[in-house]
Amino acid sequence: MLYNPYDNQYKIGPILSKNGDFPGSTSAILTLPKIICGTSSLGNLYEELPFSDKLILIKAYLECYPAGGIFDSAGKYGAGLALEVLGEALMQLDIGHDNILISNKLGWFRTPLKEKEPTFEKGVWKNLKHDAVQKISYEGIIECYEQGNQFLGPYRPQLASVHDPDEFLAAAQTEREKEERFQNIIGAYKALEELKSDKKVSYIGVGAKDWRIIQRISRQIELDWVMLANSLTIYQHPDELLEFIGELTQRKIRIINSAVFNGGFLVGSNYFNYRPVQETDAQDRKLLLWREAFFQLCKQFCLKPAHVCIQFGITIPGIDSLALNSTSASRIKQNMEMILSPIPSAFWVAMKEKGLMRKDYPYLG
Secondary structure (H helix, E strand, C coil): CCCCCCCCCCCCCCCCCCCCCCCCCCCCCCCCCCEEEECHHHHCECCCCCHHHHHHHHHHHHHHCCCCCEEEEECCCCCCHHHHHHHHHHHHCCCCHHHCEEEEEECEEEEECCCCCCCCCCCCECCCCEEEEECCCHHHHHHHHHHHHHHHCCCCCCEEEEECHHHHHHCCCCHHHHHHHHHHHHHHHHHHHHHHHCCCCCEEEEEECCHHHHHHHHCCCCCCEEEEECCCCCCCCCHHHHHHHHHHHHCCCEEEEECCCCCCHHHCCCEECCEECCCCCHHHHHHHHHHHHHHHHHHHCCCCHHHHHHHHHHHCCCCCEEEECCCCHHHHHHHHHHHCCCCCHHHHHHHHHCCCCCCCCCCCC
16 A cells, blocks of 8 residues: 555655655755665666566555655666666556655666677676666766656656766776766766756766765765765775765765665675676685675574665664665565664674674774
């Protein structure tokens, strides 16, 4: 059952205005639910689900956040497939435009598929019919925004950002090209600022795996939110990143922690940050040994690894929300339970004693 999002009994998600506007004024404060619904599974990440299963996933999330949830999507997810599925599913579920928020991370543009699989993140997206390329510039962001709107049908994103600027910079062959690409990123934000000024989107942000790029952008662009991907997990949580989170918090920039399972690896997947793990690789063997010890400790304390990852990710001061992707409706509901259930302090102490966490980690144990 989907509840009335304006019923005061259900204040666990972002409450939208009753006058029919999503918080579209640039002065509106962005309120985030504890869990944002990631949509990469709608784009066939790791496996292809039938549309009926994807519809069930969306419905399960909405039932957890009857006051209004947020869906995080991108043109990169399935080369636009996730956006198409999301728009179609919301229409079939008869979800009003004002009852949800959609985040579209811009910068990847759908193109024809010329090979057996897409050219981006090879091996992780299944049975796609299209490819995608990065278009990060003033014109590129406008093109991605308009294409995303076509995929979403009658729905529109209220949150927009530049997606994977770190990958865009990493593709540069020289320092001069890298600086030229960074200026293209600044141009992309000029486009986003215009979309916000015209009230076509409400909030602008950035999503990247390399948090240092987020830091550089945030010091030049006035952002409403940032999404940290693959960089702040139980496995990796560097001091410098924790200090940066403190800086963002002081500036009242909302922080979303994404990929707290390191692409699924920390809960049993063979992919670490969206690349396959190889037992023959020395660094990957270290990863596997760490995970084995982590799993053993979780079993000793009768805890699920996912529960530990979620609690670690959300208890860091300054983190407002986790973006979690799932292929299981029951797991979506379990995630909701786990984010509300603290982990015993003794477990964190044991993690430090076994060298699975930094001994000087300040917030737990």
